[in-house]
Amino acid sequence: xxxxxxxxxxxxxxxxxxxxxxxxxxxxxxxxxxxxxxxxxxxxxxxxxxxxxxxxxxxxxxxxxxxxxxxxxxxxxxxxxxxxxxxxxxxxxxxxxxxxxxxxxxxxxxxxxxxxxxxxxxxxxxxxxxxxxxxxxxxxxxxxxxxxxxxxxxxxxxxxxx
Amino acid sequence: xxxxxxxxxxxxxxxxxxxxxxxxxxxxxxxxxxxxxxxxxxxxxxxxxxxxxxxxxxxxxxxxxxxxxxxxxxxxxxxxxxxxxxxxxxxxxxxxxxxxxxxxxxxxxxxxxxxxxxxxxxxxxxxxxxxxxxxxxxxxxxxxxxxxxxxxxxxxxxxxxxxxxxxxxxxxxxxxxxxxxxxxxxxxxxxxxxxxxxxxxxxxxxxxxxxxxxxxxxxxxxxxxxxxxxxxxxxxxxxxxxxxxxxxxxxxxxxxxxxxxxxxxxxxxxxxxxxxxxxxxxxxxxxxxxxxxxxxxxxxxxxxxxxxxxxxxxxxxxxxxxxxxxxxxxxxxxxxxxxxxxxxxxxxxxxxxxxxxxxxxxxxxxxxxxxxxxxxxxxxxxxxxxxxxxxxxxxxxxxxxxxxxxxxxxxx
Numbered sequence: 001x002x003x004x005x006x007x008x009x010x011x012x013x014x015x016x017x018x019x020x021x022x023x024x025x026x027x028x029x030x031x032x033x034x035x036x037x038x039x040x041x042x043x044x045x046x047x048x049x050x051x052x053x054x055x056x057x058x059x060x061x062x063x064x065x066x067x068x069x070x071x072x073x074x075x076x077x078x079x080x081x082x083x084x085x086x087x088x089x090x091x092x093x094x095x096x097x098x099x100x101x102x103x104x105x106x107x108x109x110x111x112x113x114x115x116x117x118x119x120x121x122x123x124x125x126x127x128x129x130x131x132x133x134x135x136x137x138x139x140x141x142x143x144x145x146x147x148x149x150x151x152x153x154x155x156x157x158x159x160x161x162x
Numbered sequence: 163x164x165x166x167x168x169x170x171x172x173x174x175x176x177x178x179x180x181x182x183x184x185x186x187x188x189x190x191x192x193x194x195x196x197x198x199x200x201x202x203x204x205x206x207x208x209x210x211x212x213x214x215x216x217x218x219x220x221x222x223x224x225x226x227x228x229x230x231x232x233x234x235x236x237x238x239x240x241x242x243x244x245x246x247x248x249x250x251x252x253x254x255x256x257x258x259x260x261x262x263x264x265x266x267x268x269x270x271x272x273x274x275x276x277x278x279x280x281x282x283x284x285x286x287x288x289x290x291x292x293x294x295x296x297x298x299x300x301x302x303x304x305x306x307x308x309x310x311x312x313x314x315x316x317x318x319x320x321x322x323x324x325x326x327x328x329x330x331x332x333x334x335x336x337x338x339x340x341x342x343x344x345x346x347x348x349x350x351x352x353x354x355x356x357x358x359x360x361x362x363x364x365x366x367x368x369x370x371x372x373x374x375x376x377x378x379x380x381x382x383x384x385x386x387x388x389x390x391x392x393x394x395x396x397x398x399x400x401x402x403x404x405x406x407x408x409x410x411x412x413x414x415x416x417x418x419x420x421x422x423x424x425x426x427x428x429x430x431x432x433x434x435x436x437x438x439x440x441x442x443x444x445x446x447x448x449x450x451x452x453x454x455x456x457x458x459x460x461x462x463x464x465x466x467x468x469x470x471x472x473x474x475x476x477x478x479x480x481x482x483x484x485x486x487x488x489x490x491x492x493x494x495x496x497x498x499x500x501x502x503x504x505x506x507x508x509x510x511x512x513x514x515x516x517x518x519x520x521x522x523x524x525x526x527x528x529x530x531x532x533x534x535x536x537x538x539x540x541x542x543x544x545x546x547x548x549x550x551x552x553x554x555x556x557x558x559x560x561x562x563x564x565x566x567x568x569x570x571x572x573x574x
Contacts, residue, residue: 009348009433013538018518021199022229022236035545055349055382059536060517061200061284063300084353084384085284089300138186138314148302149208152309156212 001047001075003110004040006033008053012060012086016068029068046073049114051106053079057086066090066097076114078103078121078132091139094147100132116140164408166320167387168355171295171405175278176315183319183354183414193221193272193279194307197263199228199519200282202247203240204301205308209251217311219252223272225263230512233521261485261511264288264376264455268368269487274398275390275405280307285455285535287378291371292398293390293405295355298379318355318384319414320407325362327422332570334465335370336457336533336553339377340427341419344437351383354414357407358388362421368397369461376456377535380434426568428531429551432539440556443566449530450475450561451542452501452554453482453509454516457533460488460497462554466533467497469558469569470504476564480522482509504561515542524549531560 014035020028033040050069056079057065066089069077077090077097090097096116106112110125119134135143145151165173165180173181175189196205201224209215216222226244229237241258248256257266264285267273275293280286282304289296299307307313323342338358343350356378363371371388378386389406426440452458452466463483481501483489489511492498502508509515515522516534524530524543530550532542537549552560555569562572 009435011536011538013518013536013541017540019523019543021519022240035540055347058348058382059284059379059538061282061286061298061300063200063204063302081349083349083382085298085300088303092300092302092306136186148306149211152214152306153212156214156309 001049001112002045003049003051003106003108003112004044005106005108006036006050006052009055009058010036010052011058012062012065015057015065016062021062021064025064025067025071028064029071032068032072041072044072044074047075048073049076049078049112050074051078051103053104054081056082058083061085061089063089063093066093066095070095080104091135091142092148094143096135096143098132098135100130102130105130164411166355166411166413167293167357167389167405167407168295168318168320168385169411171276171278172315172317174276175295181317183317185317187315187317188312189278189315191221191280191307191311191313192277193223194304195223195225195263195267195279195286196282196304197228198226198240198244200301200304202244205305206243206247208305209308212309214309216251216253216308220254222253223255223267224248224253225257225266226259227262227512228517228519230259231510231520261487262455262513264372265459265484265488268292268372269485271398274402275394276403280304280313284379285376287383287386288372288376288455290375290378290385290387291368292394293388295385297385320355320357321351321383322357322359322413322416324416324418325360325421326418327362327420328365329362329421329424332555332573333424333426334553334555335366335373337424337427339374339380340429340434340437340551341424343377343380343434344427344429346381348380348433348435349382351378351381353382353384356381356383356386358386363388364391367461368393369459372459373456380535426553426556426570428556428566429537431537431548431550434536434551440552440566440568443550445529445550446565447477447529447531447560449478449480449524449528450557451480451515451530451532451534452557453480453514454534455484456535457554458482458484460491462533463488463492463497463501465554466558467500469555469572470562471500473504473562475505475561477561479504479506479561480509481506482514483511486511518542531557531566533557
């Protein structure tokens with residue numbers, strides 16, 4: 001998968017500006033990250049990875065931020081660190097967010113491969129392997145179910161008395 | 163084992179005697195607050211898909227504040243969904259167009275020390291000013307709370323911000339937060355609990371304490387907390403429990419400051435962490451904005467009025483009081499009159515320009531100084547707009563000078 005590389009403190013207003021929040025996700029996604037990389041939404045392809053520095057997703061609790069990235073087909077987010085609410089939102093939408101102290105070693109357009117179970121990222125372009133922090137198992141369960149909504153759906157089906 | 167305020171609040175909600183930082187616990191939620199943007203319009207279709215109902219409508223508060231005043235078909239539709247949904251879900255606590263959720267929630271008595279609460283908005287740590295554990299979550303996470311009444315949490319460590327002395331004249335809670343965000347960065351809070359303490363914090367009013375806890379979001383903390391005391395009790399005007407950290411509870415960090423040495427702070431575009439003392443700035447401004455939950459409560463309006471009294475704004479001055487009740491109080495006591503006499507244009511009590519919602523957005527290239535919480539690129543309008551963040555004192559002084567100015571010179 002192709003890497004799209006961003007810097008530190010990429011905030012939710014940069015990911016999805018507030019003035020588009022009244023629209024549906026298809027429209028919002030067209031403006032994803034436009035103020036820092038205008039061609040991103042047009043050129044990102046299903047399966048690509050978004051790589052960032054510190055505190056990716058700072059700011060608002062609007063989950064349209066990870067939702068837009070997922071809608072565009074981004075398959076994984078790898079950052080040195082994530083803002084807390086954004087991290088939880090991404091997982092809840094079934095979009096894996098992997099904290100990786102070595103995220104800065106990835107360059108734009110590098111070809112990556114990730115094993116979510118052990119948190120290892122293989123960079124096919126450079127040949128190096130990055131050690132990331134695996135997503136905790138109880139959150140991987142939510143990701144495997146496709147997000148919190150399908151996860152709850154499954155749980156409610158198992159306990160029809162609720 | 164001595165416990166911090168954060169640990170005690172989490173332990174209570176988790177039904178435990180004590181908790182250890184780092185462990186994952188499930189907490190029972192005492193209160194869930196949502197607004198029109200992240201709330202009903204996103205919850206309703208998902209609850210329907212699950213065929214589920216709200217776990218306890220008496221613990222839900224819905225406040226409309228984002229798409230107000232509604233200005234087109236889409237915003238009218240979003241507000242209408244909220245109005246319909248509260249009836250359908252049996253939610254009694256509904257505040258429609260009464261002001262910004264973080265200010266309306268405590269104003270209407272929904273918070274009390276010891277509570278564990280979640281809000282569908284990132285500035286939800288505001289509730290921590292009442293010694294309640296409150297933090298922001300996204301809409302799907304809120305859906306989980308609405309269905310189960312529970313939420314998982316990694317027990318936070320506590321970072322103590324300890325302010326000795328007293329803030330000087332013309333210096334406020336906003337200056338404290340801009341200093342801290344500048345010093346420690348937007349991830350300085352590390353998604354842990356930030357506890358504000360010390361004599362300078364104890365001396366602050368509840369609305370000033372709310373400003374501190376509110377902007378814990380920009381400091382990257384999960385929540386911001388202040389122990390309850392007589393000021394909390396007076397504001398809530400009823401009997402309350404007293405919650406505080408044990409004196410020897412272990413901290414992740416303990417930062418000490420002398421409040422008396424603090425000068426007014428200004429954050430330059432495009433980050434609240436881009437902060438320096440006001441003396442470093444002389445930029446001309448086109449517009450001054452006094453608005454938002456963090457910058458237009460009654461106390462904030464009073465600060466601005468103390469500078470603007472008998473003076474005129476040289477630039478476009480917009481005032482959007484944080485709640486209708488605060489606006490009415492400001493009118494009654496004459497504060498609002500002072501602002502209007504200075505040339506202020508009064509806007510609705512809603513999130514408005516701060517969140518980049520609504521009709522009043524910054525035009526291309528506008529240089530603005532604002533009492534709001536975030537100056538991210540493009541947030542308040544055009545990505546080419548330049549937004550400086552400062553206290554209501556400093557924003558008022560800058561409006562008078564037509565350039566960024568130190569309010570202490572006008573207050574002297």
